[in-house]
Amino acid sequence: MTNKPTMGSKRVTSQDVAKHAGVSRSVVSAVLNGTRGIGVSAQTREIVLASIAELNYQVDAQARSMKTGRSMTIAAFGDTAHPLFIRLLEGMQRAGEREGYHLLLCSPKSGENREEDREGRHKLLDLYRQRKIDGIVTLDDTSYADSDWADEVRRIGVPYVSVEGYAEENSISSVHADYRGSMETALDYLTERYPELTQAQKIAPEYAEIESAALGGKVNWAEQQRKTGYLDWCSRRNLKPHATNLLQQNGHVNWDNWLQVRAEQHARPVLVNWSSAVLDLYRIARRFALEIGEDLPVMAADNTIHGDRLSVPTLSCMEIPYADMGRAAVEILLRRIEGETDRPAKMWLPAILKPGESA
Incomplete structure (x- = not known):
């Protein structure tokens, strides 16, 4: 198997991508970051993305972090013993990777102990204050609606999305199965x-x-x-x-x-x-x-x-589309991190019919 071209031994830069695509570096940045104020047509966007793929360009997460003041890390909180959490992580990882974000996997010591759950969540708030994470996604029980945790999230202003929790709480962003x-x-x-x-x-x-x-x-x-x-x-x-x-x-x-x-x-x-x-x-x-x-x-x-x-x-x-729910949660979270909106979002994803032989 041969690797994609990487401009010899030199690391491929956004300037290389711009030259290959025949556009300015600001257009490449706009495609990568969704920069406002720079109009990019669908055709130009496809040309830039094709150049990125052909040159095997990788976003320099460290450089982006220094420029934006962000850690480029999202915390994923849930019970690692629960198989649904693993499927959620699959969708989260794919959505985050596209934007140069990494996942920090966090789990309470026991999925059944509410005190340990609460302690684990508050450690994440400390990490946010220390700028070690940029936002939090949690996998919760479908009846989860802890008002104290919601109050802390709002007070600190941490970008946050619950998967399955806060179904009837409009002040918290959440993703649910329909x-x-x-x-x-x-x-x-x-x-x-x-x-x-x-x-x-x-x-x-x-x-x-x-x-x-x-x-x-x-x-x-x-x-x-x-x-x-x-x-x-x-x-x-x-x-x-x-x-x-x-x-x-x-x-x-x-x-x-x-x-x-x-x-x-x-x-x-x-x-x-x-x-x-x-x-x-x-x-x-x-x-x-x-x-x-x-x-x-x-x-x-x-x-x-x-x-x-x-x-x-x-x-x-x-x-139940847990991988898609993880993807959607990260997409909502990144909009909050980028400051595109401060309004809580609710998303309901349909379950997928899988006919079998039993009916």
Whole structure:
């Protein structure tokens, strides 16, 4: 494999890019930094980007830092033991890299200890005061809305974006999955696939809502949105809803009683809120001689652990776009860092329909 040209042993500069593209150095800077006041046409921008790629030009982060007074570093805060955080980092890293930013990975000692979580967040504020980071992105629980943390962020003026948290707090920038919209997409898909079990009988697909025993009966914001989305969808289509609650204990769901009823009748399609609970359903369905997809159509409204890849038959599901959410969070954060806006932003990203063999 040969490397792209680098002007011999000499480091490629923005002046080299400008000469190669036939533009001024200020135009190259405008393309790289989105500088205001310098109009760059779409055609010129493409020529500059092509020259950057051909010459393998790399932004000198240290030089930019000295010029702007910024660290060119963004803090990413979340539980590193959580697989969703890793997917979020994927999107953050790609978005930051395009603009010459690095990620500082920060995690509380325990994802379950609120005091350690709070301590970790406040260490980030110290780093911002020391100009070691330029902004913060956190991955939060969907019900997270700590008013003390929000007050500190606003008081200090640190650019900040929460992923999943502060859904109903307009003073904090945040990025969310559209859980209500994902329910509608999933239900539309199921009714189109099984019209004889839904439209013909005026019966909605069943919604199996899994609850975690560890939460002690508390329902987070995302689950509230899903349930509301299900009921609203049924109401608009004059279909009778049928929702079932099942408890997950020690990471497993006991589907036996639920399946006992369905083994004795032609089952309607079922939409399960968590893909992690479907693996137990697959396993137990074999005891009742039920074939997933044929005798029992199943779909997951939340695929966060690649459950579609781990199951046979492959699971139909709604993929929560954590990588895209990380990308969007960094893009919002960088606008705040660059001073383009000081108004909090809210962004809702749709989940992605992934048809499988289970429904």
